[in-house]
Amino acid sequence: MTDSVNRRTAASQKRRRLTAAAAKVLHEQGVERTTLADIAREADVPVGNVYYYFKTKDELVRAALSEHSAHLDDITERLERLPDPLDRLKALVEAWVGRRDTAARHGCPTGTLAVELDKRTDGDLDAEAGAVIRRLLDWAAGQFRELGLPDPDGLALTLVAGYQGMSLLANALRDPEVMTREGGRLLRWLDSLRAA
Known part of the structure; x- marks a missing residue:
């Protein structure tokens, strides 16, 4: 029984490493x-092991989207955990800025993947990438709603568009x-x- 549990644990850890590596x-x-x-x-796994966990590259892309x-x-x-929704939104922006070097090298992880997947003619992975961005928009809209501001969905779109734009430009301009x-x-x- 213990060997079986150890094998399952090792397999789970290997799959987790592959998912993080894919992202x-x-x-x-x-x-x-x-x-x-x-x-x-x-x-840091043999390439043959990848096929055991993920049969296609698309499955790895899907796993990367799960990671995002x-x-x-x-x-x-x-x-x-922050008590004020405005503080939450500001902390989010500060987290984005904290990853400025990564953004300058590669852009936004989810945004760049969404754009690249949209150019493919097969599959629905572009919609899955869009769903991750939609979750961010919904969370931000909830913060604006909690602040009692009009048009929380529009404000969330402005915020996330600002992030995507600054990520894209930081990357394009390095x-x-x-x-x-x-x-x-x-x-x-x-x-x-x-203040308004």
């Missing part, structure tokens, strides 16, 4: 340039300071909403 490598290299061998190397979704859950769960400047602009905008 990282797909973000850094993109779907088309990433091979299963790249992901196996990042996860779990990361979003972790962030929003931590932010929910300039992490774009995130710093535009993040500061988003923080001032958020403060102005409470």
Whole structure:
């Protein structure tokens, strides 16, 4: 019984490493340039093991999207501990700015994946990437709603569009300071909403 439990635990850990590696490598290299061998190397598992857990690259992309979704859950769960919704939104912007070097190198993990998947003619992975972004929009709208502001969905769209734009420009210009400047602009905008 113990050997069976140990094997299941090891298999679960290996699958988890592969999922995290897929999210990282797909973000850094993109779907088309990433091979299963790249992901196996990042996860430090033999390439043959990848096929045991994921039969296709699309399954790995789906796992990476799950990883992005779990990361979003972790962030929003931590932010929910803050008592004020405006503080939660501002902490989110500060977290985005804190990842400015990564954004300058690779863009937003979910946003860049959504754009790349949208260019494919097969499958529904683009919709799954969009669903992760939709969850962020819904969470942000909930914060604006809690603040009692009009048009919370529109405000959430403005916030997330600001993030996507600053990520894209930081990446295109290879300039992490774009995130710093535009993040500061988003923080001032958020403060102005409470003052209004």
